[in-house]
Amino acid sequence: MATQRILDFLADRRPDGPCLVVDLDVVESNFNAFRRALPDSAIYYAVKANPAPEILSLLARLGSNFDCASVAEVEMALAAGATPARISYGNTIKKERDIARASQLGVSLFAVDCVEEVEKIARSAPGARVFCRVLTDGAGAEWPLSRKFGCVPEMAIDVLETAHALGLKATGISFHVGSQQTNTEAWDQALADAGRVFRALSEKGIVLTLVNLGGGFPTRYLKDVPTAEAYGRSIFDALRRHFGNCIPETIIEPGRGMVGDAGVIKAEVVLVSKKSVSDENRWVYLDIGKFGGLAETMDEAIRYPIVTGRDHEEKQPCVLAGPTCDSADVMYEKTPYPLPISLTVGDEILIEGTGAYTTTYASVAFNGFEPLRSYVI
Amino acid sequence: MATQRILDFLADRRPDGPCLVVDLDVVESNFNAFRRALPDSAIYYAVKANPAPEILSLLARLGSNFDCASVAEVEMALAAGATPARISYGNTIKKERDIARASQLGVSLFAVDCVEEVEKIARSAPGARVFCRVLTDGAGAEWPLSRKFGCVPEMAIDVLETAHALGLKATGISFHVGSQQTNTEAWDQALADAGRVFRALSEKGIVLTLVNLGGGFPTRYLKDVPTAEAYGRSIFDALRRHFGNCIPETIIEPGRGMVGDAGVIKAEVVLVSKKSVSDENRWVYLDIGKFGGLAETMDEAIRYPIVTGRDHEEKQPCVLAGPTCDSADVMYEKTPYPLPISLTVGDEILIEGTGAYTTTYASVAFNGFEPLRSYVI
Numbered sequence: 210m211a212t213q214r215i216l217d218f219l220a221d222r223r224p225d226g227p228c229l230v231v232d233l234d235v236v237e238s239n240f241n242a243f244r245r246a247l248p249d250s251a252i253y254y255a256v257k258a259n260p261a262p263e264i265l266s267l268l269a270r271l272g273s274n275f276d277c278a279s280v281a282e283v284e285m286a287l288a289a290g291a292t293p294a295r296i297s298y299g300n301t302i303k304k305e306r307d308i309a310r311a312s313q314l315g316v317s318l319f320a321v322d323c324v325e326e327v328e329k330i331a332r333s334a335p336g337a338r339v340f341c342r343v344l345t346d347g348a349g350a351e352w353p354l355s356r357k358f359g360c361v362p363e364m365a366i367d368v369l370e371t372a373h374a375l376g377l378k379a380t381g382i383s384f385h386v387g388s389q390q391t392n393t394e395a396w397d398q399a400l401a402d403a404g405r406v407f408r409a410l411s412e413k414g415i416v417l418t419l420v421n422l423g424g425g426f427p428t429r430y431l432k433d434v435p436t437a438e439a440y441g442r443s444i445f446d447a448l449r450r451h452f453g454n455c456i457p458e459t460i461i462e463p464g465r466g467m468v469g470d471a472g473v474i475k476a477e478v479v480l481v482s483k484k485s486v487s488d489e490n491r492w493v494y495l496d497i498g499k500f501g502g503l504a505e506t507m508d509e510a511i512r513y514p515i516v517t518g519r520d521h522e523e524k525q526p527c528v529l530a531g532p533t534c535d536s537a538d539v540m541y542e543k544t545p546y547p548l549p550i551s552l553t554v555g556d557e558i559l560i561e562g563t564g565a566y567t568t569t570y571a572s573v574a575f576n577g578f579e580p581l582r583s584y585v586i
Numbered sequence: 587m588a589t590q591r592i593l594d595f596l597a598d599r600r601p602d603g604p605c606l607v608v609d610l611d612v613v614e615s616n617f618n619a620f621r622r623a624l625p626d627s628a629i630y631y632a633v634k635a636n637p638a639p640e641i642l643s644l645l646a647r648l649g650s651n652f653d654c655a656s657v658a659e660v661e662m663a664l665a666a667g668a669t670p671a672r673i674s675y676g677n678t679i680k681k682e683r684d685i686a687r688a689s690q691l692g693v694s695l696f697a698v699d700c701v702e703e704v705e706k707i708a709r710s711a712p713g714a715r716v717f718c719r720v721l722t723d724g725a726g727a728e729w730p731l732s733r734k735f736g737c738v739p740e741m742a743i744d745v746l747e748t749a750h751a752l753g754l755k756a757t758g759i760s761f762h763v764g765s766q767q768t769n770t771e772a773w774d775q776a777l778a779d780a781g782r783v784f785r786a787l788s789e790k791g792i793v794l795t796l797v798n799l800g801g802g803f804p805t806r807y808l809k810d811v812p813t814a815e816a817y818g819r820s821i822f823d824a825l826r827r828h829f830g831n832c833i834p835e836t837i838i839e840p841g842r843g844m845v846g847d848a849g850v851i852k853a854e855v856v857l858v859s860k861k862s863v864s865d866e867n868r869w870v871y872l873d874i875g876k877f878g879g880l881a882e883t884m885d886e887a888i889r890y891p892i893v894t895g896r897d898h899e900e901k902q903p904c905v906l907a908g909p910t911c912d913s914a915d916v917m918y919e920k921t922p923y924p925l926p927i928s929l930t931v932g933d934e935i936l937i938e939g940t941g942a943y944t945t946t947y948a949s950v951a952f953n954g955f956e957p958l959r960s961y962v963i
Contacts, residue, residue: 257953278911281954300911302857302871323859357913361862480679482700485738494679534655534677536734569952576634577658580950
């Protein structure tokens with residue numbers, strides 16, 4: 210997944226220290242794949258996945274909309290050229306003063322999952338459109354979501370009815386099937402729930418028009434994943450099944466699926482050692498770890514492909530760890546990672562599929578190490 | 587643990603957004619407590635716990651030494667007024683160019699745990715003093731360390747012998763009994779191991795002089811912890827047991843124990859909601875979470891004391907979560923946290939014992955949220 214452009218950049222520039230390089234051509238190709246796969250859905254890029262200005266500008270130019278998690282992200286999307294009408298404030302947890310600020314900036318689409326949040330929006334962004342997030346079970350996701358966001362479908366009916374009563378536009382339903390979701394059928398149950406909420410509110414005279422299908426579209430790490438086309442077909446079938454001839458307006462919020470495979474981290478082997486002469490596994494220490502951008506190796510959830518210059522040589526499993534003095538800064542230990550036996554101090558390696566959820570997860574300066582640098586080319 | 591000075595600061599300044607306030611008087615009192623408890627040990631403050639310049643300057647003035655994890659931390663300690671002789675480069679994982687840079691800055695004490703690291707130091711900091719870290723089992727620690735650092739005592743003998751052969755000064759042994767270690771006997775086994783290494787090398791004509799007792803001294807979160815005096819007595823007894831009349835020079839590396847209880851985070855309740863009408867637990871969302879500085883709530887390892895303005899009212903357990911769109915950004919769920927039933931949106935709360943391992947753990951800008959601000963008073 211390291212494109213020739215990325216390899217050339219690294220060869221020419223030889224940046225010192227760990228860094229992420231993102232190839233905008235891959236982002237553009239991913240955007241077009243989503244547009245082809247789901248031609249009737251509006252694409253709202255999940256800014257949190259990678260808010261690099263170059264990525265936001267490209268996507269704004271291509272016609273993308275933006276799913277923002279905070280006022281700062283709203284401001285970044287606007288700075289990249291998006292109009293406020295193309296922005297969704299998709300975080301269900303917002304300070305009322307942040308809602309007011311987003312509303313002043315022209316944003317008029319907000320996520321909610323409880324009556325309290327609806328009341329804040331009614332006060333600080335009167336007349337805005339709101340969609341209510343419902344809980345899904347996330348089965349099939351490599352990084353299943355907790356119950357942090359959303360409410361049960363029955364409660365969503367109350368939430369949207371309250372929104373309507375308070376002068377807001379009760380617009381629709383959202384859900385998220387879990388990050389890195391590889392089961393294309395996962396959207397079916399959530400769409401069945403959404404259909405029920407639509408019908409229940411319709412009986413009360415409130416006509417919803419929008420289903421936010423969320424994200425969860427995976428990027429390819431070590432295993433093959435279904436294509437955007439496969440997701441598109443499966444979602445369209447589910448929409449027909451649960452909404453018949455009244456298929457609602459839909460939006461998708463790809464983040465990882467848009468930028469994950471567009472980025473590669475270049476890192477360096479700092480140390481290779483054993484804990485005792487009889488130790489079976491080597492420990493390989495890199496100059497990047499859990500606190501320098503690879504936070505998603507938490508619980509060994511995501512297993513990134515790693516490319517070395519010695520991959521034609523024999524490999525043996527090793528424990529892979531980061532450079533900080535934090536003993537939790539270990540990426541792969543429960544399932545050791547096979548790397549060439551000849552790998553040695555000073556070797557450069559490439560960690561692929563790292564375009565999403567790396568730069569912004571990096572800690573400010575833990576152990577004095579600077580945050581992950583990034584180059585968007 | 588919120589001192590009157592911290593409460594006055596918050597009342598006067600009313601800072602917007604989450605922030606950490608550290609009271610230097612508490613840091614000074616902790617330093618003096620360590621000095622009294624272990625009068626014969628040199629104190630090396632673990633800079634990574636909180637590298638705020640004001641804290642480093644105070645400690646430099648009080649006569650502290652500094653345990654640094656990177657060249658950046660070495661530079662911070664120097665900037666705070668420490669001489670290079672008062673600095674230990676305590677990370678066992680170092681790039682050779684960083685060793686060279688530290689050596690140029692005058693640092694001459696380095697940690698190692700394998701022959702490869704010794705070879706780097708011999709090349710890039712010839713003649714430097716090295717101590718070898720040995721593995722301990724960490725039983726009794728609330729945050730037990732992994733096997734990331736250190737080697738078995740038998741290997742430490744080889745490592746230090748190699749150092750000696752390569753012209754370095756084989757100086758001693760270090761270990762770390764685990765963070766937030768509440769068993770004062772935990773140092774005993776590690777000191778027994780250290781004694782064995784001392785004797786084995788002495789028979790080869792290499793005289794070690796230093797035992798680095800590491801950190802692990804706890805701060806008081808919800809449970810009472812032993813006093814610094816109790817640790818001091820227990821460690822002194824173990825030293826006598828394993829070194830007899832030849833008690834070596836010792837150093838300690840308190841981080842959490844030096845600054846943990848000196849800091850308080852002020853946060854705000856952003857939302858209180860339920861997932862369904864029949865939900866037993868409320869969800870309370872704060873404007874700070876796992877990615878904004880409370881990384882050590884990972885696996886619910888550390889349970890911070892939380893103070894609200896309604897603590898005289900009835901409490902009920904709730905799930906406590908952060909403000910980001912990351913579903914892993916939940917602090918306490920497996921063991922819900924009892925908070926006042928009347929707690930509501932906009933309430934300010936204090937999270938105590940947060941002076942260590944918070945500011946630098948904060949992510950750069952995840953979800954667009956700025957890193958944790960800090961005020962040292």
